[in-house]
Amino acid sequence: MPLLYPHDYDTTHELVARSSDLTPNATQRTTLIIAGCYIIIIGILWHVPYLNLIIYPFKLLTVGFHEMSHAFMGVLTCAHIHSIELDPDEGGATTMSGGIPWLTLPAGYLGSGLIGAALIACGFDTDASKVASLVLAVFFLFTLWWARRNLLTWVLLLGMSGLIVLFWFVKGGVALRYLVLFIGVMSCMYVLWDVIDDTIARKVNSSDASAFAKICGCFPSQVWGVIWLLIAFCFFILGVLVGIIAFKETAAEQAEDAKHFLPTPGTSSALALPVAAPLALLAGGLSSAALALL
Template sequence: MGWKDNTRAWRNRPASHSRQADNREITLLVLIGVISILLWHSPYGGYVLYPFSILATWFHEMGHGLAAMAFGNDFERLVIFPNGSGYALHVSEGQPSRLSRAVIAGAGLLGPTVAGCALILASRTHRATKAALILLGIALIGSTLIWVRSTTGWAILPALGAACLAIAYYGREAHRRFAVQFLGVQGCISIYSDFGYLFSQGGYLEGQMQISDTGHIEQALLLPYWFWGGLITAIILAMVFYSLKIAHRR
Protein backbone atom coordinates (compact mmCIF):
# COMPACT_ATOMS: atom_id res chain seq x y z
CA MET A 1 0.00 0.00 0.00
CA GLY A 2 2.83 2.39 0.86
CA TRP A 3 4.39 1.85 -2.55
CA LYS A 4 1.10 2.58 -4.34
CA ASP A 5 0.53 5.76 -2.36
CA ASN A 6 4.00 7.01 -3.32
CA THR A 7 3.29 6.24 -6.95
CA ARG A 8 0.09 8.26 -6.86
CA ALA A 9 1.91 11.17 -5.28
CA TRP A 10 4.62 10.99 -7.94
CA ARG A 11 2.03 10.92 -10.72
CA ASN A 12 0.25 13.94 -9.33
CA ARG A 13 3.33 16.15 -9.38
CA PRO A 14 3.65 16.63 -13.14
CA ALA A 15 0.10 18.03 -13.47
CA SER A 16 0.76 20.68 -10.82
CA HIS A 17 4.18 21.35 -12.25
CA SER A 18 2.79 21.67 -15.79
CA ARG A 19 0.19 24.19 -14.61
CA GLN A 20 2.95 26.25 -13.04
CA ALA A 21 4.98 25.98 -16.26
CA ASP A 22 1.94 27.06 -18.30
CA ASN A 23 1.41 30.07 -16.05
CA ARG A 24 5.05 31.07 -16.43
CA GLU A 25 4.82 30.63 -20.19
CA ILE A 26 1.68 32.75 -20.50
CA THR A 27 3.32 35.39 -18.32
CA LEU A 28 6.35 35.34 -20.61
CA LEU A 29 4.21 35.73 -23.74
CA VAL A 30 2.34 38.67 -22.23
CA LEU A 31 5.64 40.20 -21.10
CA ILE A 32 7.07 39.87 -24.61
CA GLY A 33 4.00 41.60 -26.00
CA VAL A 34 4.15 44.45 -23.47
CA ILE A 35 7.89 44.98 -24.00
CA SER A 36 7.39 45.00 -27.78
CA ILE A 37 4.66 47.65 -27.53
CA LEU A 38 6.84 49.75 -25.24
CA LEU A 39 9.74 49.43 -27.68
CA TRP A 40 7.55 50.75 -30.49
CA HIS A 41 7.04 53.91 -28.43
CA SER A 42 10.70 54.33 -27.48
CA PRO A 43 13.11 56.43 -29.59
CA TYR A 44 15.14 53.47 -30.86
CA GLY A 45 12.76 50.59 -30.25
CA GLY A 46 11.54 50.71 -33.82
CA TYR A 47 15.03 49.83 -35.02
CA VAL A 48 15.16 46.81 -32.70
CA LEU A 49 11.81 45.49 -33.92
CA TYR A 50 12.25 46.62 -37.54
CA PRO A 51 12.74 43.11 -39.02
CA PHE A 52 9.60 41.93 -37.25
CA SER A 53 7.65 44.95 -38.48
CA ILE A 54 8.64 43.91 -42.00
CA LEU A 55 7.58 40.35 -41.16
CA ALA A 56 4.17 41.64 -40.03
CA THR A 57 3.81 43.52 -43.32
CA TRP A 58 4.70 40.32 -45.16
CA PHE A 59 1.99 38.43 -43.24
CA HIS A 60 -0.48 41.19 -44.09
CA GLU A 61 0.29 41.37 -47.80
CA MET A 62 0.54 37.59 -48.17
CA GLY A 63 -2.94 37.42 -46.64
CA HIS A 64 -4.19 39.65 -49.45
CA GLY A 65 -2.29 37.75 -52.11
CA LEU A 66 -3.26 34.24 -51.03
CA ALA A 67 -6.91 35.23 -50.62
CA ALA A 68 -6.83 36.72 -54.11
CA MET A 69 -5.43 33.47 -55.48
CA ALA A 70 -8.17 31.53 -53.68
CA PHE A 71 -10.71 33.53 -55.72
CA GLY A 72 -8.89 32.79 -58.96
CA ASN A 73 -6.98 36.06 -59.28
CA ASP A 74 -3.36 36.40 -60.36
CA PHE A 75 -1.04 37.37 -57.50
CA GLU A 76 1.58 39.34 -59.41
CA ARG A 77 3.85 41.01 -56.87
CA LEU A 78 4.41 41.92 -53.24
CA VAL A 79 6.14 45.21 -52.46
CA ILE A 80 7.40 46.31 -49.03
CA PHE A 81 8.70 49.85 -48.54
CA PRO A 82 11.45 50.85 -46.07
CA ASN A 83 8.88 52.48 -43.73
CA GLY A 84 7.09 49.15 -43.32
CA SER A 85 4.13 49.88 -45.59
CA GLY A 86 3.48 47.78 -48.67
CA TYR A 87 1.00 46.37 -51.12
CA ALA A 88 0.09 43.13 -52.87
CA LEU A 89 -0.78 43.53 -56.54
CA HIS A 90 -3.35 41.05 -57.80
CA VAL A 91 -5.34 41.10 -61.01
CA SER A 92 -8.69 39.51 -61.84
CA GLU A 93 -9.84 38.71 -65.36
CA GLY A 94 -13.43 39.80 -64.82
CA GLN A 95 -15.33 42.03 -62.44
CA PRO A 96 -14.66 40.70 -58.91
CA SER A 97 -17.67 39.98 -56.73
CA ARG A 98 -18.47 42.02 -53.66
CA LEU A 99 -17.74 39.02 -51.46
CA SER A 100 -14.32 38.39 -52.99
CA ARG A 101 -13.36 42.06 -52.62
CA ALA A 102 -14.38 42.06 -48.96
CA VAL A 103 -12.64 38.78 -48.14
CA ILE A 104 -9.41 39.77 -49.89
CA ALA A 105 -9.34 43.09 -48.01
CA GLY A 106 -10.10 41.43 -44.67
CA ALA A 107 -7.51 38.67 -45.20
CA GLY A 108 -4.71 41.21 -45.01
CA LEU A 109 -5.94 42.58 -41.69
CA LEU A 110 -6.34 39.11 -40.22
CA GLY A 111 -3.20 37.62 -41.81
CA PRO A 112 -0.67 38.57 -39.10
CA THR A 113 -2.94 37.36 -36.29
CA VAL A 114 -3.77 34.10 -38.06
CA ALA A 115 -0.05 33.46 -38.55
CA GLY A 116 0.77 34.50 -34.98
CA CYS A 117 -1.90 32.26 -33.46
CA ALA A 118 -0.79 29.33 -35.63
CA LEU A 119 2.78 29.75 -34.39
CA ILE A 120 1.66 29.90 -30.76
CA LEU A 121 -0.39 26.73 -31.26
CA ALA A 122 2.58 25.05 -32.92
CA SER A 123 4.61 25.55 -29.74
CA ARG A 124 2.55 22.85 -28.02
CA THR A 125 4.77 20.01 -29.26
CA HIS A 126 8.44 19.60 -30.20
CA ARG A 127 7.59 18.28 -33.66
CA ALA A 128 5.12 21.04 -34.47
CA THR A 129 7.54 23.70 -33.23
CA LYS A 130 10.27 22.51 -35.56
CA ALA A 131 7.84 22.05 -38.46
CA ALA A 132 6.49 25.59 -38.00
CA LEU A 133 9.97 27.09 -38.17
CA ILE A 134 10.82 25.08 -41.27
CA LEU A 135 7.57 25.99 -43.04
CA LEU A 136 7.93 29.66 -42.14
CA GLY A 137 11.55 29.71 -43.31
CA ILE A 138 10.68 28.08 -46.63
CA ALA A 139 7.67 30.38 -47.11
CA LEU A 140 9.74 33.51 -46.48
CA ILE A 141 12.47 32.51 -48.91
CA GLY A 142 10.12 31.02 -51.51
CA SER A 143 7.72 33.97 -51.54
CA THR A 144 10.67 36.35 -51.95
CA LEU A 145 11.77 34.50 -55.06
CA ILE A 146 8.25 34.31 -56.51
CA TRP A 147 6.46 37.52 -55.57
CA VAL A 148 8.58 40.04 -53.68
CA ARG A 149 9.70 42.96 -55.82
CA SER A 150 11.35 45.43 -53.46
CA THR A 151 14.80 45.95 -51.98
CA THR A 152 13.51 45.99 -48.41
CA GLY A 153 11.79 42.65 -48.91
CA TRP A 154 14.84 41.11 -50.54
CA ALA A 155 17.09 42.31 -47.70
CA ILE A 156 14.94 41.28 -44.72
CA LEU A 157 12.71 38.35 -45.62
CA PRO A 158 15.31 35.78 -46.80
CA ALA A 159 17.46 36.60 -43.76
CA LEU A 160 14.52 35.92 -41.45
CA GLY A 161 13.79 32.74 -43.38
CA ALA A 162 17.37 31.55 -43.05
CA ALA A 163 17.29 32.32 -39.31
CA CYS A 164 14.11 30.24 -38.90
CA LEU A 165 15.70 27.29 -40.72
CA ALA A 166 18.92 27.57 -38.72
CA ILE A 167 17.04 27.54 -35.41
CA ALA A 168 14.87 24.66 -36.59
CA TYR A 169 17.81 22.44 -37.52
CA TYR A 170 20.54 23.57 -35.15
CA GLY A 171 18.85 25.29 -32.21
CA ARG A 172 18.05 23.69 -28.90
CA GLU A 173 14.45 22.79 -28.18
CA ALA A 174 14.09 25.66 -25.71
CA HIS A 175 15.41 28.08 -28.35
CA ARG A 176 13.02 26.74 -30.99
CA ARG A 177 10.05 27.07 -28.67
CA PHE A 178 10.98 30.61 -27.66
CA ALA A 179 11.54 31.61 -31.30
CA VAL A 180 8.14 30.28 -32.38
CA GLN A 181 6.36 31.94 -29.47
CA PHE A 182 8.21 35.22 -29.97
CA LEU A 183 7.32 35.32 -33.66
CA GLY A 184 3.76 34.35 -32.79
CA VAL A 185 3.44 37.21 -30.32
CA GLN A 186 4.86 39.66 -32.87
CA GLY A 187 2.24 38.55 -35.38
CA CYS A 188 -0.59 38.81 -32.84
CA ILE A 189 0.29 42.28 -31.55
CA SER A 190 1.24 43.78 -34.90
CA ILE A 191 -2.35 44.97 -35.27
CA TYR A 192 -1.60 47.38 -32.43
CA SER A 193 0.66 49.43 -34.68
CA ASP A 194 -2.07 49.44 -37.36
CA PHE A 195 -4.96 50.12 -34.99
CA GLY A 196 -5.55 53.58 -36.42
CA TYR A 197 -5.52 52.11 -39.94
CA LEU A 198 -8.34 49.74 -38.95
CA PHE A 199 -10.55 52.71 -38.17
CA SER A 200 -9.67 54.96 -41.07
CA GLN A 201 -10.89 55.30 -44.63
CA GLY A 202 -7.37 55.45 -46.02
CA GLY A 203 -4.06 57.24 -46.18
CA TYR A 204 -1.23 58.23 -48.46
CA LEU A 205 1.14 55.73 -50.06
CA GLU A 206 3.93 57.11 -52.24
CA GLY A 207 2.11 60.46 -52.32
CA GLN A 208 -1.18 59.00 -53.52
CA MET A 209 -4.36 58.58 -51.51
CA GLN A 210 -5.16 54.91 -50.96
CA ILE A 211 -8.38 53.46 -49.55
CA SER A 212 -7.86 51.39 -46.39
CA ASP A 213 -8.77 47.71 -46.21
CA THR A 214 -11.81 48.49 -44.06
CA GLY A 215 -12.67 51.17 -46.62
CA HIS A 216 -12.64 48.50 -49.33
CA ILE A 217 -14.87 46.29 -47.21
CA GLU A 218 -17.24 49.24 -46.74
CA GLN A 219 -17.43 49.71 -50.51
CA ALA A 220 -18.12 46.00 -51.01
CA LEU A 221 -20.55 45.36 -48.15
CA LEU A 222 -21.99 48.85 -47.54
CA LEU A 223 -21.71 49.05 -43.74
CA PRO A 224 -19.30 51.79 -42.53
CA TYR A 225 -15.57 51.16 -42.24
CA TRP A 226 -15.57 51.68 -38.46
CA PHE A 227 -18.07 48.82 -38.09
CA TRP A 228 -15.74 46.46 -39.94
CA GLY A 229 -12.79 47.77 -37.94
CA GLY A 230 -14.61 46.93 -34.72
CA LEU A 231 -15.69 43.50 -35.98
CA ILE A 232 -12.18 42.60 -37.10
CA THR A 233 -10.76 43.79 -33.77
CA ALA A 234 -13.21 41.51 -31.94
CA ILE A 235 -12.26 38.57 -34.18
CA ILE A 236 -8.56 39.20 -33.53
CA LEU A 237 -9.05 39.32 -29.75
CA ALA A 238 -11.08 36.10 -29.84
CA MET A 239 -8.43 34.37 -31.96
CA VAL A 240 -5.62 35.35 -29.60
CA PHE A 241 -7.62 34.34 -26.51
CA TYR A 242 -8.56 30.91 -27.82
CA SER A 243 -5.12 30.19 -29.27
CA LEU A 244 -3.56 30.83 -25.85
CA LYS A 245 -6.27 28.75 -24.20
CA ILE A 246 -5.80 25.81 -26.57
CA ALA A 247 -2.00 26.04 -26.52
CA HIS A 248 -1.96 25.59 -22.75
CA ARG A 249 -4.78 23.08 -22.45
CA ARG A 250 -3.83 19.84 -20.69
Protein backbone atom coordinates in the same frame (compact mmCIF):
# COMPACT_ATOMS: atom_id res chain seq x y z
CA MET B 1 -34.93 13.24 -4.76
CA PRO B 2 -33.60 13.25 -8.38
CA LEU B 3 -32.09 10.06 -9.70
CA LEU B 4 -28.51 10.08 -10.92
CA TYR B 5 -28.35 8.11 -14.15
CA PRO B 6 -25.04 6.73 -15.41
CA HIS B 7 -24.93 9.11 -18.36
CA ASP B 8 -25.39 12.05 -15.97
CA TYR B 9 -22.28 10.99 -14.09
CA ASP B 10 -20.29 10.54 -17.29
CA THR B 11 -21.25 14.01 -18.50
CA THR B 12 -20.21 15.59 -15.21
CA HIS B 13 -16.94 13.70 -15.20
CA GLU B 14 -16.29 14.73 -18.82
CA LEU B 15 -16.92 18.40 -18.02
CA VAL B 16 -14.49 18.24 -15.12
CA ALA B 17 -11.89 16.59 -17.33
CA ARG B 18 -12.32 19.21 -20.04
CA SER B 19 -12.06 22.09 -17.59
CA SER B 20 -8.80 20.68 -16.25
CA ASP B 21 -7.35 20.82 -19.77
CA LEU B 22 -7.46 24.61 -19.50
CA THR B 23 -5.33 24.59 -16.37
CA PRO B 24 -1.71 25.24 -17.46
CA ASN B 25 1.05 23.06 -16.06
CA ALA B 26 4.38 24.46 -14.86
CA THR B 27 5.94 24.51 -18.34
CA GLN B 28 2.89 26.19 -19.83
CA ARG B 29 2.82 28.77 -17.04
CA THR B 30 6.41 29.64 -17.90
CA THR B 31 5.43 30.01 -21.55
CA LEU B 32 2.52 32.27 -20.60
CA ILE B 33 4.77 34.43 -18.43
CA ILE B 34 7.28 34.77 -21.27
CA ALA B 35 4.48 35.64 -23.70
CA GLY B 36 3.27 38.29 -21.25
CA CYS B 37 6.81 39.69 -21.04
CA TYR B 38 6.90 39.77 -24.83
CA ILE B 39 3.73 41.87 -24.86
CA ILE B 40 5.19 44.36 -22.39
CA ILE B 41 8.57 44.53 -24.16
CA ILE B 42 7.00 44.93 -27.59
CA GLY B 43 4.64 47.60 -26.24
CA ILE B 44 7.58 49.57 -24.83
CA LEU B 45 9.90 49.19 -27.82
CA TRP B 46 7.07 50.09 -30.19
CA HIS B 47 6.96 53.71 -29.02
CA VAL B 48 10.53 54.46 -27.89
CA PRO B 49 12.66 56.21 -30.53
CA TYR B 50 15.80 54.33 -31.61
CA LEU B 51 14.89 51.35 -29.43
CA ASN B 52 12.05 50.57 -31.82
CA LEU B 53 14.73 49.62 -34.36
CA ILE B 54 15.18 46.39 -32.35
CA ILE B 55 11.79 45.07 -33.40
CA TYR B 56 11.77 46.80 -36.81
CA PRO B 57 12.54 43.57 -38.76
CA PHE B 58 9.72 41.77 -36.97
CA LYS B 59 7.34 44.61 -37.79
CA LEU B 60 8.23 44.20 -41.43
CA LEU B 61 7.76 40.45 -41.11
CA THR B 62 4.21 40.94 -39.83
CA VAL B 63 3.57 43.29 -42.75
CA GLY B 64 4.81 40.44 -44.92
CA PHE B 65 2.28 38.12 -43.26
CA HIS B 66 -0.42 40.69 -44.06
CA GLU B 67 0.49 40.91 -47.73
CA MET B 68 1.08 37.17 -47.97
CA SER B 69 -2.44 36.58 -46.63
CA HIS B 70 -3.87 38.85 -49.32
CA ALA B 71 -1.96 36.89 -51.94
CA PHE B 72 -2.93 33.43 -50.74
CA MET B 73 -6.59 34.35 -50.52
CA GLY B 74 -6.25 35.76 -54.01
CA VAL B 75 -4.86 32.44 -55.23
CA LEU B 76 -7.71 30.57 -53.54
CA THR B 77 -10.22 32.81 -55.34
CA CYS B 78 -8.51 32.40 -58.73
CA ALA B 79 -6.79 35.79 -58.80
CA HIS B 80 -3.53 36.42 -60.63
CA ILE B 81 -0.88 37.81 -58.25
CA HIS B 82 1.31 40.38 -59.96
CA SER B 83 3.59 41.43 -57.11
CA ILE B 84 4.12 41.85 -53.38
CA GLU B 85 6.03 44.86 -52.11
CA LEU B 86 7.30 45.95 -48.71
CA ASP B 87 8.71 49.40 -48.05
CA PRO B 88 10.95 50.75 -45.26
CA ASP B 89 8.06 52.72 -43.76
CA GLU B 90 6.47 49.44 -42.66
CA GLY B 91 3.92 49.53 -45.42
CA GLY B 92 3.14 47.04 -48.11
CA ALA B 93 1.08 46.40 -51.20
CA THR B 94 -0.18 43.34 -53.01
CA THR B 95 -1.15 43.79 -56.65
CA MET B 96 -3.54 41.28 -58.16
CA SER B 97 -6.22 40.98 -60.79
CA GLY B 98 -9.39 38.95 -60.42
CA GLY B 99 -10.36 37.15 -57.24
CA ILE B 100 -13.18 37.98 -54.85
CA PRO B 101 -12.52 41.38 -53.20
CA TRP B 102 -14.82 40.82 -50.23
CA LEU B 103 -12.60 37.85 -49.34
CA THR B 104 -9.18 39.15 -50.38
CA LEU B 105 -9.50 42.55 -48.65
CA PRO B 106 -10.09 41.35 -45.05
CA ALA B 107 -7.65 38.46 -45.57
CA GLY B 108 -4.70 40.76 -44.81
CA TYR B 109 -5.70 41.57 -41.24
CA LEU B 110 -7.48 38.33 -40.44
CA GLY B 111 -4.95 36.08 -42.16
CA SER B 112 -1.96 37.59 -40.38
CA GLY B 113 -3.90 37.41 -37.11
CA LEU B 114 -4.61 33.73 -37.73
CA ILE B 115 -0.95 33.11 -38.55
CA GLY B 116 0.06 34.82 -35.32
CA ALA B 117 -2.41 32.76 -33.30
CA ALA B 118 -1.13 29.53 -34.87
CA LEU B 119 2.46 30.50 -34.07
CA ILE B 120 1.49 31.28 -30.46
CA ALA B 121 -0.10 27.84 -30.12
CA CYS B 122 2.97 26.17 -31.64
CA GLY B 123 5.18 28.21 -29.31
CA PHE B 124 3.99 26.00 -26.44
CA ASP B 125 5.81 22.96 -27.88
CA THR B 126 9.27 22.41 -29.39
CA ASP B 127 8.24 19.90 -32.05
CA ALA B 128 5.24 22.00 -33.06
CA SER B 129 7.57 24.99 -33.43
CA LYS B 130 9.74 22.97 -35.79
CA VAL B 131 6.72 22.13 -37.94
CA ALA B 132 5.61 25.78 -37.86
CA SER B 133 9.07 26.84 -39.03
CA LEU B 134 8.92 24.49 -42.02
CA VAL B 135 5.46 25.79 -42.94
CA LEU B 136 6.74 29.36 -42.66
CA ALA B 137 9.62 28.45 -44.96
CA VAL B 138 7.15 27.31 -47.64
CA PHE B 139 5.21 30.55 -47.25
CA PHE B 140 8.47 32.50 -47.51
CA LEU B 141 9.33 30.79 -50.79
CA PHE B 142 5.97 31.71 -52.34
CA THR B 143 6.28 35.28 -51.05
CA LEU B 144 9.81 35.59 -52.45
CA TRP B 145 8.49 34.51 -55.84
CA TRP B 146 5.77 37.14 -55.80
CA ALA B 147 8.16 39.77 -54.42
CA ARG B 148 11.14 38.84 -56.59
CA ARG B 149 11.61 42.47 -57.65
CA ASN B 150 11.49 43.88 -54.12
CA LEU B 151 14.94 43.81 -52.51
CA LEU B 152 13.70 44.62 -49.01
CA THR B 153 11.42 41.58 -48.99
CA TRP B 154 14.31 39.36 -50.07
CA VAL B 155 16.62 40.68 -47.35
CA LEU B 156 13.91 40.39 -44.69
CA LEU B 157 12.71 36.87 -45.46
CA LEU B 158 16.13 35.39 -46.12
CA GLY B 159 17.39 36.99 -42.89
CA MET B 160 14.44 35.57 -40.95
CA SER B 161 15.01 32.15 -42.51
CA GLY B 162 18.62 32.26 -41.39
CA LEU B 163 17.54 33.27 -37.88
CA ILE B 164 15.10 30.36 -37.71
CA VAL B 165 17.77 27.89 -38.82
CA LEU B 166 20.21 29.35 -36.26
CA PHE B 167 17.72 29.09 -33.40
CA TRP B 168 16.90 25.52 -34.46
CA PHE B 169 20.41 24.52 -33.36
CA VAL B 170 20.25 26.18 -29.92
CA LYS B 171 19.53 23.77 -27.04
CA GLY B 172 17.81 21.23 -29.26
CA GLY B 173 15.20 23.65 -30.57
CA VAL B 174 14.16 25.26 -27.28
CA ALA B 175 15.31 28.67 -28.51
CA LEU B 176 13.31 28.12 -31.69
CA ARG B 177 10.17 27.62 -29.61
CA TYR B 178 10.57 31.01 -27.96
CA LEU B 179 11.36 32.65 -31.30
CA VAL B 180 8.17 31.21 -32.82
CA LEU B 181 6.24 32.39 -29.77
CA PHE B 182 7.70 35.89 -30.12
CA ILE B 183 6.83 36.11 -33.81
CA GLY B 184 3.30 34.94 -33.03
CA VAL B 185 2.80 37.51 -30.28
CA MET B 186 4.31 40.20 -32.48
CA SER B 187 2.03 39.33 -35.37
CA CYS B 188 -1.13 39.36 -33.26
CA MET B 189 -0.19 42.65 -31.58
CA TYR B 190 0.65 44.26 -34.90
CA VAL B 191 -2.71 43.23 -36.35
CA LEU B 192 -4.55 44.73 -33.39
CA TRP B 193 -2.55 47.95 -33.56
CA ASP B 194 -2.77 48.19 -37.35
CA VAL B 195 -6.55 47.78 -37.40
CA ILE B 196 -6.97 50.46 -34.74
CA ASP B 197 -4.48 52.82 -36.38
CA ASP B 198 -5.76 52.41 -39.94
CA THR B 199 -9.51 52.25 -39.42
CA ILE B 200 -10.58 53.42 -35.97
CA ALA B 201 -8.08 56.06 -34.83
CA ARG B 202 -6.80 57.78 -38.00
CA LYS B 203 -9.69 56.82 -40.30
CA VAL B 204 -7.34 56.28 -43.25
CA ASN B 205 -9.21 56.60 -46.53
CA SER B 206 -6.98 54.14 -48.39
CA SER B 207 -7.12 51.24 -45.92
CA ASP B 208 -8.39 47.74 -46.63
CA ALA B 209 -11.41 48.52 -44.46
CA SER B 210 -12.33 51.62 -46.49
CA ALA B 211 -12.10 49.66 -49.74
CA PHE B 212 -14.16 46.88 -48.19
CA ALA B 213 -16.78 49.40 -47.02
CA LYS B 214 -17.12 50.76 -50.56
CA ILE B 215 -17.75 47.26 -51.90
CA CYS B 216 -20.20 46.12 -49.23
CA GLY B 217 -21.86 49.44 -48.45
CA CYS B 218 -23.33 48.08 -45.22
CA PHE B 219 -21.16 49.88 -42.65
CA PRO B 220 -18.47 52.57 -42.65
CA SER B 221 -14.84 51.48 -42.50
CA GLN B 222 -14.64 52.16 -38.76
CA VAL B 223 -17.35 49.58 -38.06
CA TRP B 224 -15.57 46.99 -40.20
CA GLY B 225 -12.39 47.89 -38.33
CA VAL B 226 -14.07 47.10 -35.01
CA ILE B 227 -15.42 43.81 -36.36
CA TRP B 228 -12.01 42.76 -37.66
CA LEU B 229 -10.41 43.89 -34.39
CA LEU B 230 -12.73 41.63 -32.38
CA ILE B 231 -12.07 38.69 -34.70
CA ALA B 232 -8.30 39.24 -34.49
CA PHE B 233 -8.49 39.42 -30.69
CA CYS B 234 -10.46 36.16 -30.64
CA PHE B 235 -7.71 34.59 -32.75
CA PHE B 236 -5.17 35.77 -30.15
CA ILE B 237 -7.09 34.17 -27.28
CA LEU B 238 -7.76 31.03 -29.32
CA GLY B 239 -4.06 30.60 -30.00
CA VAL B 240 -3.33 30.64 -26.27
CA LEU B 241 -6.15 28.21 -25.45
CA VAL B 242 -5.12 25.76 -28.19
CA GLY B 243 -1.56 25.87 -26.91
CA ILE B 244 -2.67 25.09 -23.36
CA ILE B 245 -5.04 22.29 -24.37
CA ALA B 246 -2.97 20.62 -27.09
CA PHE B 247 0.57 20.73 -25.67
CA LYS B 248 0.62 19.39 -22.13
CA GLU B 249 4.14 17.93 -22.16
CA THR B 250 6.68 19.20 -19.66
CA ALA B 251 9.94 20.81 -20.71
CA ALA B 252 11.80 17.54 -20.07
CA GLU B 253 9.32 15.54 -22.15
CA GLN B 254 9.56 18.06 -24.99
CA ALA B 255 13.36 17.88 -24.90
CA GLU B 256 13.23 14.09 -25.15
CA ASP B 257 10.74 14.16 -28.02
CA ALA B 258 12.81 16.79 -29.84
CA LYS B 259 15.72 14.34 -29.97
CA HIS B 260 13.65 12.04 -32.21
CA PHE B 261 11.73 14.58 -34.30
CA LEU B 262 13.80 16.59 -36.79
CA PRO B 263 16.77 16.62 -34.39
CA THR B 264 19.82 18.76 -34.91
CA PRO B 265 22.96 17.03 -36.21
CA GLY B 266 25.14 15.66 -33.46
CA THR B 267 22.36 14.43 -31.19
CA SER B 268 22.58 10.95 -29.75
CA SER B 269 19.41 9.81 -31.50
CA ALA B 270 19.88 7.12 -34.14
CA LEU B 271 17.42 9.05 -36.31
CA ALA B 272 19.46 12.23 -36.18
CA LEU B 273 21.08 12.09 -39.61
CA PRO B 274 18.16 10.89 -41.76
CA VAL B 275 15.55 13.02 -40.04
CA ALA B 276 17.71 16.14 -39.99
CA ALA B 277 17.88 16.01 -43.78
CA PRO B 278 14.70 18.11 -44.32
CA LEU B 279 16.32 20.98 -42.44
CA ALA B 280 19.42 20.85 -44.63
CA LEU B 281 17.25 20.64 -47.73
CA LEU B 282 15.22 23.60 -46.50
CA ALA B 283 18.30 25.79 -46.08
CA GLY B 284 19.66 24.65 -49.43
CA GLY B 285 16.31 25.19 -51.11
CA LEU B 286 16.10 28.77 -49.88
CA SER B 287 19.59 29.52 -51.16
CA SER B 288 18.94 27.84 -54.52
CA ALA B 289 15.64 29.66 -54.94
CA ALA B 290 17.30 32.96 -54.15
CA LEU B 291 19.98 32.43 -56.79
CA ALA B 292 17.49 31.17 -59.38
CA LEU B 293 15.00 34.01 -58.93
CA LEU B 294 17.68 36.68 -58.88
